[in-house]
Every structure is written in C-alpha cells, then in structure tokens.
Amino acid sequence: MSADTQTLKPVDLRSILTFTVKLARTAGTLILEGSQAIQTTSDVNEKKNSVDLVTEYDVAVEELVKSEIAKAYPSFKFIGEESYSSGTRNELTDEPTFCVDPIDGTTNFVHGFPFACISLGLIYQKRPVLGVIYNPFLDHLYTGIEGQGSFLTRGNSQPLKLPLTNPKPLPSLQKALLAIEWGSDRGKKTLVPKSDSFLRLAGDPADGIAGGRMAHSIRSLGSAALNISMVAQGGLDLYWEIGCWPWDVCAGIVIAQEAGGAVVGSHAALAAATSAGSSIDPFKVTPDVLTGRKYLIIRAIPDTLNETGREAQLRIARDFYQTVEDGEPK
Ligand code: LIP
16 A cells, blocks of 8 residues: 555555455355344344344444454444444545445345345445455355456356356346345335335336336346445446445445446436436435435446447336336435
8 A cells, every 4th residue: 555545556455355255255254144044043133123033243344344444454443233223323435444344234144045245345536446245154255346347156166257147238227136135114105116116117008007017027136235235246237226325335336336337326326327418427326326325226337339338237227217106215
C-alpha cells in the first residue's frame, strides 16, 4: 500500500483480496459449525418481526471478521449488519471501508437450506471496489476486484471467469429467468404492490393478467448476495429487490459489474438518468444507489447488430420498471 495509507492501488486490492478470501473461508467454517448447532437449538432471535431472523452465529461471525480486519487493516472503516442492528452508525467516507453481511440468507441458515453466505465488500472513495461472497455449504467462492474481473471457484477447482458462458441476447422479459425476494416487510402496504408486481412479471397477458410479461419464471435464493452472484455467473437474467441493505449487495455489485452486469438503483434514479438531456450514467453506482435499498441487477448482454449490450440492459431495465411497482423500504 502506498505511503499515503488510504490510497489503494490495483496491487493493493489484489493483496486485500488474498486476505479477504482467507477470512471468508475461516468464517465459512464457523457458519457450517453453527448450522449444525442451530438445527438442535432454538437460539433464533427476531429483529423487527418474526421473519427478520438473527442468530448468535450472525453476531459471532461478524465479531470474528471485524476483529481480523482491525488487526490486518487498522485504518479501514467497518460497516456490518449486526453492528448496525446494535446501533453503530458509520458515515460513508472516502476511506477504505469493509461492508459486511456475516450470514446473508439467515433464514436459509436457520432452516438448513444450503444457500447462505458471508458477503465481504470493500468500499473505497464511496464506491464498491472489491467483493468476496462465500457459500460454505456448496463451497462456492465468488470474488471480484474493480477492473480486474470476477471469478467463481467451486471447491478446489481453478477460478472460472464470470460469466461462465458467453452471454446470450435478452430480447425481452418474456425470455427472462428473474430473481426476487419477499423480504421481511410483510405488511399490506408493502406486500400487496410487491405481489402485484410478481403477478405481472409471471402472468399471461392473453389469459387475464393485465400487463403480464409471462417471464420464463421467478426464483428466490433467499440471499441478495447469492442472487447477484447468480446473475453475475449468467444463471439468472436479473435480480430486483426493494428493502435489502448495502451489506447485502456491496460485494455482489463488484462481482456483477466485473462480469459485465448492470446495476440500477431506484425507479427515480433510472428516470433521472434517462430523461432528455441527462448526462448521468444510468449504471453508475453512486453512494445514493449503494445506500438507497432499491436494486436491479441485470446480467451481461452482448452487442448485436441492432443495439449494444448496454443499450439492451437499459431497455430491459426500463421495461422492468414499467412492469413493477415502486415502493419504500421500511
Ligand atoms: C436477507 C437478504 C434478502 C432479503 C432478506 C434478508 P439477511 O439478508 O439477503 O435479500 O430479502 O429479507 O434481508 O438478513 O439474511 O442477512
């Protein structure tokens, strides 16, 4: 790292990635131990309601990670889901900041559904620059560094560059496999428009579903980070959620972007970026997008004779936001 300890160069990020991968695998061992233990105990606690779950392992993993980061990078800042839940509020600065979800997919973790992970993102100058997402149940490790690509390592295999195959065109939502999440806001004001949106995304417009797009299907992996990783690898065409948090998406944003994916914020952010005369990049992940709790991530799409891949991603984003209803996270 350069003399100015807060200036990160690409070589510094590669060194930080080596540390972060080792830390993710150490955390993964604790997650697996916890998964065994949690099946025989009832040590599952609730945050804002009965579906917003937290366990002693969420807290223990975050404490482990925070402690190891403080030892290795004492000048870096830290934002963590469970620290935030216990009242810590760290303002986003230009300083290198780890943004961590110790167990993303806690509900899956509690139920023994093997789609839970640790998500370790690094924010620098207020943008995500490094991401590590590790699912210890499947031994799937996703990594990405800004400008240096993103990869999936399965078990002891060699890292595979993302996306895993050459991306195919995406003519319309009708040809898309989508990821969404129910989230933990289950009141009428949130869930009715969300359900109506899902109905339109899946519904047949020729058979009673007004505005239906009849997408190929809809999936929910139960983890924002793993949904985004699946978009990055090309197994999903897009993922949309209102209500998750920066720690859920920070690492995944880097991994998806490095795989050619596009990250969009709110309906309003997209509308502003695409309004007449705007020079805003609709896919720039500003601090407002990163912290805005409204995320749409679209997989890499190749250039064709009629449109560039970026034009295609923008077409899909606009079509998608014309189909679903906006809302406000609680
Ligand atoms: C989860 C997110 C998911 C969201 C859930 C929950 P957690 O994170 O990954 O996208 O729908 O409500 O927030 O709580 O398991 O770390």
